[in-house]
Amino acid sequence: MPNETKAIADIYYDPTLTPDAVHQAAEEMFLTMYQTPPSERDLNNHRYNSSVKSSTKVKTNLASIPPIKGAAKQHSFRMYLQPQKWLHNDSLNPEHWSCVRDDGGVLNPVKTTDPIAPDSVLNSIFCHCATGCGGRCGCQKAGIHCSSICGCDGACMKSAPIQEQDMEDEDLMDFEDILK
Ligand SMILES: [Zn+2]
Ligand SMILES: [Zn+2]
Known part of the structure; x- marks a missing residue:
């Protein structure tokens, strides 16, 4: 040594x-x-x-x-x-x-107590929910809070992530929009 x-x-x-x-x-x-x-x-x-x-x-x-x-x-x-x-x-x-x-x-x-990614990355994920954030909400699935750039305008106050659900086509579209 x-x-x-x-x-x-x-x-x-x-x-x-x-x-x-x-x-x-x-x-x-x-x-x-x-x-x-x-x-x-x-x-x-x-x-x-x-x-x-x-x-x-x-x-x-x-x-x-x-x-x-x-x-x-x-x-x-x-x-x-x-x-x-x-x-x-x-x-x-x-x-x-x-x-x-x-x-x-x-x-x-305890592996870490830091967030899984910087806020700037987490904040770039958003949902297109127009009629309330339900089971298909991309934010919920990603375990993040909705914000004012979301379809719900951040008004849904959803926070509990849904863990065992696969990404659906609608959510994949959200990510494609980000990449454009
Ligand atoms: Zn939503
Ligand atoms: Zn959202």
């Missing part, structure tokens, strides 16, 4: 770290691991640049693309939790360190 990485890893032995300190150390580690140029200190920018670079190659190497900040943050909490457990520090509650219990009581990782 290079000295630089080891120095960052060493702080994970400290049983008194705050979530902020854990997250900051991890971000430094990810920047080092993914060979981010010294001029770039933002993991999201580096992810974007790596994706663009990777997409121009004949063989895409997904392993060269770093995680987004939100995922790196959640991962860092578990990266800290694990060695602390090995060191018999039982004062840390896993549910405060990026783990969530399912209905059976099993701990699962």
